[in-house]
Amino acid sequence: MDVKQIRNVVVLGHQGCGKTTLVESLYSLTTGNAKGSVEKKNTISDYLFEEKERVSSVRLSIVPIHYDNYKINLIDIPGNDDFISEALSAVSVVKGAILVVDASSGVQVETVKHWNMLRKRNIPTIIYLNKMDKENIHFEQLLAEIREKLGKNAIPFSYPMGHNDSFDGFVNVVTLKARKYNGKTCDDVEIYDDKKMKVFELHNTMVEAVAQTSEELLDKFFNGEQLTMEEIHTGLRKGVLDGELIPVLVGCATKNIGLHTMLSMLVDYLPNPSDLNPICGLDDKENPTIRKTLDEEPFSAFVFKTIIDPYSGISSIFKVNSGVLHQQDEVYISGLNKTITVNQLFTICGNKQTPVSEVHAGDIAVINKVDGLETSMTLCTPKSKIEYEKIDFPTPVYYKSIITKSKNDDDKLTGVLSKMVLEDKSILIKRNIETNQLLLGTLGLSHLNFILSRIKNSYKLDLGTEDQKVIYKETIKSSASGSGRYIKQSGGSGFYGVVEMDFSPSKENEFTESVFGGSVPKNYFPAVEKGFYEACEKGLLKGFQVTGVKANLKDGKYHPVDSNELAFKMAAILAFKDAYMKCNPVILEPISKIVVTVNSDDVGNILSDLNQRRAKIIGMDINSVGNQKITALVPESEILEYVNDLKSLTQGSGYFSREFFGYEELPNYLEVKI
Secondary structure, three states: OOHHHHEEEEEEEEEOOOHHHHHHHHHHHHHHOOOOOOOOOOOOOOOOHHHHOOOOOOOOOEEEEEEEOOOEEEEOOOOOHHHHHHHHHOOOOOEEEEEEEEEOOOOOOOOOOOHHHHHHHOOOOEEEOOOOOOOOOOOOHHHHHHHOOOOOEEEEEEEEEEOOOOOOOEEOOOOOEEEEOOOOOOOEEOOHHHHHHHHHHHHHHHHHHOOOOOOOHHHHHHOOOOOHHHHHHHHHHHHHOOOEEEEEOOOOOHHHEEEHHHHHHHHHHOOOOOOOOOEEEEEOOOOOOEEOOOOOOOOEEEEEEEEEEEEOOOEEEEEEEEOOOOOOEEEEEEEEOOEEEEEOEEEEEEEEEEEEEEEEEOOOOEEEEOOOOOOOOEEEEOOOOOOOOOOOOOOOEEEEEOOOHHHHHHHHHHHHHHHHHHHOOOEEEEEEEOOOOOEEEEEEEEHHHHHHHHHHHHHHOOEEEEEEEOOOOOEEEEOOOEEEEEEEOOOOOOOOEEEEEEEOOOOOEEEEOOOOOOOOHHHHHHHHHHHHHHOOOOOOOOOOOOEEEEEEEEEEEEEOOOOHHHHHHHHHHHHHHHHHHHHHHEEEEEEEEEEEEOOOOHHHHHHHHHHHHHOOOEEEEOOOOEOOOOOOEEEHHHHHHHHHHHHHHHHHOOOOEEEEEEEOOOOOOHHOOO
């Protein structure tokens, strides 16, 4: 299809607001197929076993629909914040969005987060007030809340009708046409008399806003001439694309109320892939370059999602940023520095893939079983190379140790985990050498449970979990000397090694020697050094690894027959133990640097809570959407479950990032708890 006939639209909103139902209804409406439902577990987009069990989305899904010679690629994403990486993948390739608001609940926490994500990227958005058929819905209050939390320039493009607080239809404020629900479909009707004044008032306000987009229209407006419907559409489209207008639609997805109007407005007011700014990247010499989303441009595409099926393998979902891709074309993969031949191409709808011979600029397609191809990689023609900016996925904040139940599971685990990481770039797998734990890092409890469930259901691998162990260390605060004597006679050659050593604080463990006169031959220095580092593996306070110690070998004795490397290694260990408790040893605890983002109203509670966690506040700032960012250094032991605690403290609106900072001395009163 021509690029101007394509719309790539992400569907966002709080969990349970009806995103998947809306997508299912639009698909059914445009295809004539029977409508599935989330409750019956038969929707197009929620096809994973885990989604059916949870009755909510956990992974983005693409559902293309065809309407009036237009193709609209709808991308349904999860509303749970633990799956925010799915939303980030989707918004990296779209230029339009539908933000679904549950009219019975109002503007919820995740709605605001998704809105801020869209504003940050300047993505034109239509707000859809869903579930307007519920009891006690007050449109004016909802509109006021939307304007307060999402944007003052939100304007009704449709207005609810009904008597006695009963929603039974709406008026298209642009065209001034009314539709009433008859129990099955919507019929054209006259605007209710008690709604006319308000509807015409909104229409006139809209027309005035359109007139201000050009001097010619403004003159026409003030001269009392009516603007044509084409002029109104053009002005409204410009206002939406510029972010100056936020259309608000009303309806009910389960009853298909307002969906025809939505389809028309998706086409009329949301941008096609070639609208707005061209897409920036770097050429093969790392110089900035751009691609316009046109068929005439050199081919380039961006992989925004990877999915893996245990049977059919890896599928890489990409959006064509420029040019046309044909079957059997040669394609260069930036990042892998290799060229492949595209043997097969597919479009995708839910989990169904359909073969196609070519894909044009702006459209979304799939390529399968390409080794090494991952999310955030760029595909392009070898003759005109380009690489697009990678998606900035959040890093894990919630870790659990995963445990297998048999040796056979151990053999399978590495391959399975690599597939999970390939699918989800916000997962981290790391082996903790000190504790011998295999840690799975996720964005929260729901995210963790989904990963474990998917591993069990798809790969028949049942994993258990344990709490992450905190890696404490030991160090010394003062200097001391120690002697070590390892002398054993057992007939024949024995063991003889004597050392005198100084131990002092240092930035890291290091070994030196200042031996004079050959009291310890040079060929035994490595053995002494080995003994020192071996002794540091287990301190005498709590048995933790010792760090920050400088050891200096200053004197010793040897025997020409009985001395050997083992004797001097053991002597060094004894010298370390002799001096260690004289060096004022202390416990060190790991410290994380966290950045907590919360609403201004929650700052007091967060600071109080961080204080109880022994945190040091090192900075406060305000981000681009007006939320407070609190940067703090906090002991790792205090934030193992912080992702869950923060959600409770902020009713789900707060979030944070974390990274390892270093080690600091543990207060004495806490040593007994370790």
